[in-house]
Amino acid sequence: MPVRPRRAAAALAATASIALFASACTGSANNAASDDPKAQTTITFWHGWLDPAEVKAITDNVARFEKAHPNIKVKVVGGINDDKLGQALRAGGSNGPDVVSSFTTSNVGKFCSSGALADLKPFIEKDKLDLDKVFPKVLQEYTQFEGRRCSLPLLSDAYGLYYNKDAFKAAGLDPEAPPKTWSEFAKVAKTLTKPKGDSYEQLGFMPNYLGYETVVEHYMSQWKHNGYFDADGRSTVAKDPAFAEMMTYQKSLVDSLGGFQKLDKYRTTFGDEWGAKHPFHTGQVAMQLDGEWRLNFVKKANVSFDVGVAPMPVADDEIAEYGKGYLSGTIMGIAPQSKKQNAAWELVKYMTTDTDAVVGFANDIGNVPSTLEALKSPNLKFDPRFKTFLEIARHPESTTMDGAVNGASYQETLSALAHKYEKGQVPDLKKALADTAAQIDRDIAATK
Amino acid sequence: MSTDTLPAKEAAAPAAASPGGRNTLRSKRRRNALRTLAFMSPWLIGFGFFFAYPLVSTLYFSFMRYDGLNPPTWRGVENWTYVFSDLPKFWPAMQNTLWLAVVMVSCRVVFGLGIGMLIIKIKSGAGIFRTLFYLPYLAPPVAATLAFVFLLNPGTGPVNSLLEAVGIPAPSWFNDADWAKPALTVLAVWGVGDLMVIFMAALLDVPKEQYEAAELDGVSAWQRFRYITLPNISPIVLFAVVTGIIGAMQYYTQPIVASKVASGVMGGSGATFQPGYPDDSTLTLPQLVYSLGFSQFNYGAACVVALVLFAFSMAFTALLMRRRGGLIGSGD
Numbered sequence: 176m177p178v179r180p181r182r183a184a185a186a187l188a189a190t191a192s193i194a195l196f197a198s199a200c201t202g203s204a205n206n207a208a209s210d211d212p213k214a215q216t217t218i219t220f221w222h223g224w225l226d227p228a229e230v231k232a233i234t235d236n237v238a239r240f241e242k243a244h245p246n247i248k249v250k251v252v253g254g255i256n257d258d259k260l261g262q263a264l265r266a267g268g269s270n271g272p273d274v275v276s277s278f279t280t281s282n283v284g285k286f287c288s289s290g291a292l293a294d295l296k297p298f299i300e301k302d303k304l305d306l307d308k309v310f311p312k313v314l315q316e317y318t319q320f321e322g323r324r325c326s327l328p329l330l331s332d333a334y335g336l337y338y339n340k341d342a343f344k345a346a347g348l349d350p351e352a353p354p355k356t357w358s359e360f361a362k363v364a365k366t367l368t369k370p371k372g373d374s375y376e377q378l379g380f381m382p383n384y385l386g387y388e389t390v391v392e393h394y395m396s397q398w399k400h401n402g403y404f405d406a407d408g409r410s411t412v413a414k415d416p417a418f419a420e421m422m423t424y425q426k427s428l429v430d431s432l433g434g435f436q437k438l439d440k441y442r443t444t445f446g447d448e449w450g451a452k453h454p455f456h457t458g459q460v461a462m463q464l465d466g467e468w469r470l471n472f473v474k475k476a477n478v479s480f481d482v483g484v485a486p487m488p489v490a491d492d493e494i495a496e497y498g499k500g501y502l503s504g505t506i507m508g509i510a511p512q513s514k515k516q517n518a519a520w521e522l523v524k525y526m527t528t529d530t531d532a533v534v535g536f537a538n539d540i541g542n543v544p545s546t547l548e549a550l551k552s553p554n555l556k557f558d559p560r561f562k563t564f565l566e567i568a569r570h571p572e573s574t575t576m577d578g579a580v581n582g583a584s585y586q587e588t589l590s591a592l593a594h595k596y597e598k599g600q601v602p603d604l605k606k607a608l609a610d611t612a613a614q615i616d617r618d619i620a621a622t623k
Numbered sequence: 624m625s626t627d628t629l630p631a632k633e634a635a636a637p638a639a640a641s642p643g644g645r646n647t648l649r650s651k652r653r654r655n656a657l658r659t660l661a662f663m664s665p666w667l668i669g670f671g672f673f674f675a676y677p678l679v680s681t682l683y684f685s686f687m688r689y690d691g692l693n694p695p696t697w698r699g700v701e702n703w704t705y706v707f708s709d710l711p712k713f714w715p716a717m718q719n720t721l722w723l724a725v726v727m728v729s730c731r732v733v734f735g736l737g738i739g740m741l742i743i744k745i746k747s748g749a750g751i752f753r754t755l756f757y758l759p760y761l762a763p764p765v766a767a768t769l770a771f772v773f774l775l776n777p778g779t780g781p782v783n784s785l786l787e788a789v790g791i792p793a794p795s796w797f798n799d800a801d802w803a804k805p806a807l808t809v810l811a812v813w814g815v816g817d818l819m820v821i822f823m824a825a826l827l828d829v830p831k832e833q834y835e836a837a838e839l840d841g842v843s844a845w846q847r848f849r850y851i852t853l854p855n856i857s858p859i860v861l862f863a864v865v866t867g868i869i870g871a872m873q874y875y876t877q878p879i880v881a882s883k884v885a886s887g888v889m890g891g892s893g894a895t896f897q898p899g900y901p902d903d904s905t906l907t908l909p910q911l912v913y914s915l916g917f918s919q920f921n922y923g924a925a926c927v928v929a930l931v932l933f934a935f936s937m938a939f940t941a942l943l944m945r946r947r948g949g950l951i952g953s954g955d
Binding site for chain 2: 258262390440442448511583
């Protein structure tokens with residue numbers, strides 16, 4: 176090729192590369208709340224619900240909003256998970272969402288710190304909302320990160336113990352006296368377990384970390400601890416003895432109920448967590464750690480036994496805190512690229528703070544209401560057993576997991592250790608926890 | 624060649640002597656070059672947009688802290704040191720990817736070739752066998768993986784029930800770190816129909832007279848395969864190995880579906896799904912790229928892993944291209 180055209184081609188390629196580079200560095204978050212919330216407009220709301228009854232509940236809730244705000248139409252898009260959400264929030268674009276909701280509170284740290292969700296402080300201040308008077312403390316915590324409030328709670332989840340009262344009676348246990356401490360729990364779980372060959376006819380409790388809701392953070396809420404990070408933002412899993420105590424107890428439970436291999440093989444016979452063949456429904460397990468939503472699933476599955484609910488047990492020396500539990504929930508926020516942020520805020524404010532809206536949605540979907548007013552509302556229509564979960568939600572010692580800039584990564588790192596430990600692959604737990612803490616700190620540093 | 628170019632040079636000489644002629648020649652060359660560029664432009668645009676730009680920007684972002692939202696900030700080699708020294712999942716992912724590239728690809732090539740050789744020898748009903756062996760390749764990867772996880776379920780799967788019934792110790796397949804990759808290999812070999820068809824075409828193309836001559840010389844079956852079949856089909860073997868390795872470097876769908884279903888963490892659960900279940904044994908480099916970039920918003924580290932993947936694919940391919948003769952005994 177002659178010299179000049181080659182130079183021309185190189186220049187062309189370089190120009191194209193630079194132009195493309197420039198276009199790649201877009202998508203920065205900016206608050207563009209200049210729209211008129213009183214104007215006729217249509218906003219798009221993305222949520223994650225898939226179950227037809229739940230989709231109907233959220234659609235009805237949106238319809239109530241549209242009735243109260245006739246100038247704002249809401250286009251509802253369901254079945255959105257956090258990966259899709261993250262990509263849409265980064266890509267922006269006119270077809271993207273204005274309002275989003277997510278079930279994963281562990282991603283709030285990532286969403287807030289990166290600006291993937293807009294800062295709600297200007298809206299809250301403009302409407303003079305006193306969050307302390309609206310939301311319980313734990314719910315306020317898991318919807319912000321390091322002072323940046325990028326989301327608000329849209330209903331919440333409280334975790335407790337479900338147990339098969341008929342199985343209790345058959346085993347000679349008092350069905351009205353569920354275990355309150357972990358040592359009582361271990362005995363009850365063993366009494367309820369009926370081995371059959373190298374498997375089980377009935378298992379008292381599936382303690383493995385993959386037993387659906389028996390995950391590290393849910394167990395940890397039943398041991399007194401001061402969060403996953405200290406004031407300097409460093410991991411506390413090695414410093415706080417509660418983590419080692421929890422893991423040691425869980426491992427002893429695994430060993431006493433048959434060992435990891437036997438339990439894990441039995442776990443592979445379980446039906447889907449969200450289906451009618453859930454092991455608690457089928458009687459394969461007699462006790463289950465689960466969220467308040469299980470009550471609705473139990474009713475839908477028409478189980479043949481009497482179901483009892485109670486708070487999860489606590490450590491033996493922490494009996495005074497019995498009644499607490501793990502709290503989580505759905506969060507709601509505004510896309511930073513939205514050009515209709517004021518209208519979007521109207522929807523967020525209505526769905527998260529309006530008592531009637533929160534109560535109506537909680538009644539329809541069977542979740543715990545997320546505002547202090549709604550928790551006391553006489554309009555709540557629930558199964559009497561639901562009261563247990565309302566009390567767990569109100570308990571001052573109930574906890575949640577902390578946010579982090581890299582989302583649930585630190586929980587995954589801790590869970591990886593916990594999985595190895597329950598399998599008996601960790602000879603020195605203290606050292607392993609120290610290594611895990613260092614790894615968590617390194618991962619967070621790499622993401623900051 | 625020289626007879627063609629000489630008159631052209633001679634013809635050009637007087638024109639080049641005068642300034643006007645030089646200009647004419649230059650503009651002619653420019654026109655030719657532009658025409659060439661115009662013809663090449665579809666490729667140039669495609670190459671630029673879909674290869675050069677992503678590659679250069681991946682390299683650029685590997686030195687930056689970038690979350691896809693905020694402007695990138697320079698981090699030097701921090702992402703590189705993080706991935707190589709502080710990211711505990713990197714080395715298992717690398718090991719698994721290499722395992723799959725070596726074992727899974729070898730098994731697929733051996734089985735594809737073996738089945739192809741058997742089928743071309745069948746006198747009647749070859750069409751039925753060809754179809755039977757090819758059909759699994761048409762199954763969507765997600766559906767095929769789901770079916771395999773169901774069949775190989777340690778608690779309820781028919782394969783383990785059968786093994787236990789005949790007294791063979793049944794492994795936990797996708798639920799056991801030692802068996803998860805072999806189970807994925809079984810799945811890959813089940814879908815070997817694509818290679819079988821390609822090998823069949825290559826095998827049918829081997830000149831028959833070479834086999835006839837070998838038969839007259841009284842060579843063994845192994846010698847026939849080693850000195851006639853293999854050299855003749857070596858380009859196809861190379862093609863199968865190179866594309867297999869590139870495929871292994873991109874292996875994502877099957878391990879992620881298998882680990883998700885086998886772990887029971889299907890979404891919406893309290894448990895967070897961690898790719899690689901059990902014990903990172905099915906974690907591959909593409910999964911790590913996705914996890915770092917799209918779950919943790921750490922584009923920089925994801926770009927480092929993507930570049931490692933690219934370097935590996937290039938190195939493997941270059942090695943195979945150079946060592947082709949040594950590997951399969953032919954300088955074809």
